Amino acid sequence: xxxxxxxxxxxxxxxxxxxxGRLRFRLVEPSIVGSGVSAGRILPTADVLVAPDSVGAWNxxxxxxxxxxxxxxxxxxIEWIEPGMPLTDFPDWEIRVGSxxxxxxxxxxxxxxxxxxxxxLSMVLLSLTEPPGLRRGQxxxxxxxxxxxxxxxxxxxxxxx
Numbered sequence: 811x812x813x814x815x816x817x818x819x820x821x822x823x824x825x826x827x828x829x830x831g832r833l834r835f836r837l838v839e840p841s842i843v844g845s846g847v848s849a850g851r852i853l854p855t856a857d858v859l860v861a862p863d864s865v866g867a868w869n870x871x872x873x874x875x876x877x878x879x880x881x882x883x884x885x886x887x888i889e890w891i892e893p894g895m896p897l898t899d900f901p902d903w904e905i906r907v908g909s910x911x912x913x914x915x916x917x918x919x920x921x922x923x924x925x926x927x928x929x930x931l932s933m934v935l936l937s938l939t940e941p942p943g944l945r946r947g948q949x950x951x952x953x954x955x956x957x958x959x960x961x962x963x964x965x966x967x968x969x970x971x
Contacts, residue, residue, distance in 0.1 A: 811871040813911035818862045830891040833860040841882040875906045916943055938962055944970040
C-alpha cells in the first residue's frame with residue numbers, strides 16, 4: 811500500500827508540542843479493488859487513526875484509490891484531544907491516493923476534481939526538466955534556476971495539462 815506522509819504543525823510552522831492532535835482518514839464510501847494483486851478486496855469505511863510524532867511528522871499506509879471500482883476517496887478530520895481546543899477540524903478535501911506514496915499534498919483534490927484547490931497562479935516553477943507532480947494549470951519555465959546563462963535554457967513556459 812502507498813505510504814502517505816505529512817506534518818501537523820501550527821499556522822506559523824511550529825511543532826505542536828503543547829497540543830495533542832491526531833488524524834482520522836476514512837473512505838467516503840465502501841469500495842472494492844478492481845485490479846492488481848488485491849482485486850476483489852472489499853474496503854470498508856473503517857477509520858484509520860494516525861498520531862503524529864513529537865515534531866508533528868506522520869505517515870500512514872492507505873489503499874490506492876486508483877484501482878477502486880467506484881469513485882471513492884478519503885476524507886480527513888483533525889481531532890484535538892486536549893481541553894481548550896476545537897474538537898475537530900474538517901478540511902473539505904478529497905484525498906485520492908495513487909499507486910505510489912508521497913506527501914499528502916500530492917493527493918488532495920477539492921470538490922469537483924480540482925487538484926489541491928487548483929494551481930497557485932502566482933507561482934512559476936523553474937526547472938530544465940518537467941517538475942514531478944506538475945498539476946493542471948501550473949506554470950513551468952524551462953530554465954536553470956541556478957544559472958540564467960545555461961545554454962540549455964529554452965525560455966519556454968509550459969502549462970500543466
